[in-house]
Amino acid sequence: MRHPSPDSGKDPDLPSSPAAERNAQPILDELRRVLPARGRVLEIASGAGQHAVHFASALDGIEWQPSDTDPVALRAMRIRADRAGLPNLQPPVELDVESRKWPVEQADAIVCVNLLHISPWSATEGLLAGAGRCLPAGGILTVYGPFRFAGEHVAQSNARFDADLRARNPSWGIRDVADVTAIASDHGLAHEETIALPANNHLLVFRRGDLGDPGQ
Numbered sequence: 506m507r508h509p510s511p512d513s514g515k516d517p518d519l520p521s522s523p524a525a526e527r528n529a530q531p532i533l534d535e536l537r538r539v540l541p542a543r544g545r546v547l548e549i550a551s552g553a554g555q556h557a558v559h560f561a562s563a564l565d566g567i568e569w570q571p572s573d574t575d576p577v578a579l580r581a582m583r584i585r586a587d588r589a590g591l592p593n594l595q596p597p598v599e600l601d602v603e604s605r606k607w608p609v610e611q612a613d614a615i616v617c618v619n620l621l622h623i624s625p626w627s628a629t630e631g632l633l634a635g636a637g638r639c640l641p642a643g644g645i646l647t648v649y650g651p652f653r654f655a656g657e658h659v660a661q662s663n664a665r666f667d668a669d670l671r672a673r674n675p676s677w678g679i680r681d682v683a684d685v686t687a688i689a690s691d692h693g694l695a696h697e698e699t700i701a702l703p704a705n706n707h708l709l710v711f712r713r714g715d716l717g718d719p720g721q
């Protein structure tokens with residue numbers, strides 16, 4: 506089945522990201538494979554909602570719950586979701602991954618695109634702690650973005666991007682997969698897959714184990 510690109514000329518009055526337009530379909534192709542066919546998916550850091558509309562329109566067995574912490578993004582997302590009129594796309598909720606109490610306490614899966622490198626390390630820790638709390642045994646967390654592997658960038662362009670991010674904010678930067686998976690494991694999340702996607706980005710897949718109470 507073909508789906509329109511997330512914005513493809515629609516909603517010219519709303520903020521939109523060209524990167525989100527380009528990466529939506531490659532990410533969706535993997536989500537179809539790793540997400541459950543039915544259930545509730547919590548999207549973290551949804552931005553202006555381009556992915557939320559694209560993914561919800563393609564994954565109609567899923568109740569898609571977008572979220573973000575930025576009021577401007579939330580407002581744009583609300584308008585975009587209203588216009589899309591998708592029965593399985595919920596209005597966005599305000600969710601800061603660093604908060605110890607999320608407004609969504611249970612989800613069958615969690616999707617997070619392009620947050621880890623553009624937020625402090627405490628946001629990565631918050632995401633993984635929150636996923637450990639929200640997901641049932643067997644539940645999936647996917648995290649998309651640029652990553653380093655054993656300290657190395659996968660491309661010169663990623664190294665330049667990393668330097669640029671750190672110049673903008675010293676607490677930002679491209680994370681190393683080993684550091685992310687170590688914290689994930691503290692919260693009962695086993696690293697299952699690393700999928701290479703276009704433009705030197707990767708999708709990391711984690712599965713919540715049945716370990717009793719995760720660490721907080």
Ligand SMILES: C[S@@+](CC[C@H](N)C(=O)[O-])C[C@H]1O[C@@H](n2cnc3c(N)ncnc32)[C@H](O)[C@@H]1O
Pocket residue numbers: 522525549550551552553556573574575578600601602603617618619620623624628
């Ligand atoms: C680079 S944008 C990515 C947006 C969207 N996922 C995409 O790929 O187009 C990063 C998003 O993370 C959100 N964000 C930053 N810090 C956050 C936090 N602590 N909790 C939740 N969202 C956060 C920002 O408001 C922004 O919308």
